[in-house]
Amino acid sequence: MSGIAAGRGMSGIAAVASRAARGWTAAYTLGLAAQVRDARRAEIASDVWEHHCDIATGGRPAWKFVGSVFGRIVRGAPADLLWRVNVEGPKMDIKIPFERIVGGLLLAMVVLLMVTTSISGYDTAREGFDGELRRLAGMSNTAHNGNAFFRAVTGVALIGAAAALYTNLKGRSPMLSAMTAFGIAAAGVLALIAGALQLVFVELAQEYVASSGAHQEQVLVTARGFAVATENTVGAAFIALVLSIYGLAILAGREGLVPRWLIGIPVISAAIIGGSLIAQTAGADLQWWILISGLFMSVIWLLVAGLWLLFTPGEGRAPASAGHAAAM
Amino acid sequence: MRRKAGALLSIEIAILQAGSALLRGSDPEFHGYAIAREIRDQEGARSLTAHGTLYRALERLEIRGLLASRWEDPEIAAAEERPRRRMYRVTAEGEAAVQAVAESAKAPAKALKRGLAAS
Numbered sequence: 001m002s003g004i005a006a007g008r009g010m011s012g013i014a015a016v017a018s019r020a021a022r023g024w025t026a027a028y029t030l031g032l033a034a035q036v037r038d039a040r041r042a043e044i045a046s047d048v049w050e051h052h053c054d055i056a057t058g059g060r061p062a063w064k065f066v067g068s069v070f071g072r073i074v075r076g077a078p079a080d081l082l083w084r085v086n087v088e089g090p091k092m093d094i095k096i097p098f099e100r101i102v103g104g105l106l107l108a109m110v111v112l113l114m115v116t117t118s119i120s121g122y123d124t125a126r127e128g129f130d131g132e133l134r135r136l137a138g139m140s141n142t143a144h145n146g147n148a149f150f151r152a153v154t155g156v157a158l159i160g161a162a163a164a165l166y167t168n169l170k171g172r173s174p175m176l177s178a179m180t181a182f183g184i185a186a187a188g189v190l191a192l193i194a195g196a197l198q199l200v201f202v203e204l205a206q207e208y209v210a211s212s213g214a215h216q217e218q219v220l221v222t223a224r225g226f227a228v229a230t231e232n233t234v235g236a237a238f239i240a241l242v243l244s245i246y247g248l249a250i251l252a253g254r255e256g257l258v259p260r261w262l263i264g265i266p267v268i269s270a271a272i273i274g275g276s277l278i279a280q281t282a283g284a285d286l287q288w289w290i291l292i293s294g295l296f297m298s299v300i301w302l303l304v305a306g307l308w309l310l311f312t313p314g315e316g317r318a319p320a321s322a323g324h325a326a327a328m
Numbered sequence: 329m330r331r332k333a334g335a336l337l338s339i340e341i342a343i344l345q346a347g348s349a350l351l352r353g354s355d356p357e358f359h360g361y362a363i364a365r366e367i368r369d370q371e372g373a374r375s376l377t378a379h380g381t382l383y384r385a386l387e388r389l390e391i392r393g394l395l396a397s398r399w400e401d402p403e404i405a406a407a408e409e410r411p412r413r414r415m416y417r418v419t420a421e422g423e424a425a426v427q428a429v430a431e432s433a434k435a436p437a438k439a440l441k442r443g444l445a446a447s
Contacts, residue, residue: 039414042411042412043383046361047361047379050359050362050410051361054361072376072377081380
């Protein structure tokens with residue numbers, strides 16, 4: 001049913017648009033039964049050809065064809081995907097290598113971790129807190145609402161990432177994957193709580209600026225309480241996430257999903273964060289840059305491991321459990 | 329929102345009406361792009377119906393027996409040096425459906441006229 005190539009005889013940009021339409025069709029029909037797949041591809045190829053002829057015959061410029069084709073691809077994409085789902089029904093099976101899914105999730109975790117730990121740094125000291133409240137009260141409601149929405153999305157995404165990681169990794173190590181997923185989901189819940197606390201904190205900041213006298217002093221005390229609670233919640237989310245990353249690193253190293261030497265990065269991270277926390281318990285001043293560098297190391301592991309899994313899927317990695325079974 | 333069983337979507341009505349218009353003209357059969365262009369012209373729209381929307385609707389109409397299709401002879405396409413076309417035509421059931429839609433569109437207008445005359 002293919003016949004003459006649909007892009008034949010078209011100028012440069014028109015050929016690009018034609019190729020895009022046929023490429024998109026090839027993508028969403030991938031893996032379908034040959035008859036259904038070829039019919040849809042041939043029909044779109046014919047449509048694009050006729051469309052181009054119509055534009056060319058009318059003496060209209062090629063960019064009109066290009067704009068129209070891209071518009072039709074984008075506007076029709078949801079219907080194309082629904083069509084695909086309908087054709088295959090519940091047995092739809094798009095094969096994405098397991099390693100690529102985990103790699104993508106690890107990279108998504110980098111962004112989620114950055115956003116989750118970014119609510120912090122309030123100056124809760126007595127002399128600086130007034131300025132902090134006035135700064136927050138001065139921000140627009142749109143900025144506050146946008147920020148709250150972004151944090152809610154991040155919390156939900158962390159919970160989703162936890163579920164997806166557990167689903168994909170439970171076959172390798174049920175215990176470690178459950179612990180890791182629990183840590184990430186807990187961080188997601190804490191991120192949602194921190195976002196809600198921050199919203200109340202902003203309301204209090206606005207009330208502080210609008211009030212005076214004894215009431216203002218009361219609001220200041222309450223607001224400081226909320227600021228500290230927000231910081232501690234973020235801190236707890238941070239710890240849950242970092243511990244989850246260590247869990248993921250152990251799991252990925254043990255199962256041979258990533259090169260074993262990569263485990264060195266989270267080990268250094270754990271040494272930095274653990275060492276600085278122990279030093280603080282012993283009475284030393286906690287230097288924030290030390291904690292941040294520990295976090296940075298765990299982010300580096302997520303990045304390297306994520307990219308490794310994404311770009312080198314299925315390079316002879318068998319589950320450790322399978323290896324043991326074979327040895328027996 | 330789920331549509332009522334048997335009800336036609338606006339894109340499906342537009343396809344049948346455009347197909348019927350072509351049927352009354354010189355082209356009893358039409359290909360996908362021709363119907364997209366006809367709908368655009370009839371509705372005075374600026375853009376053509378999207379590929380996904382159009383071909384999904386054509387498929388639904390064919391399954392319901394309101395349209396029939398056939399792939400044209402490959403030799404014709406080869407002679408004209410273009411990809412092969414899938415040609416559609418509105419069936420008798422499709423024509424009846426277009427009539428029914430036209431009747432139901434007239435009904436509220438008639439009721440309104442009767443109401444105005446009575447008042």
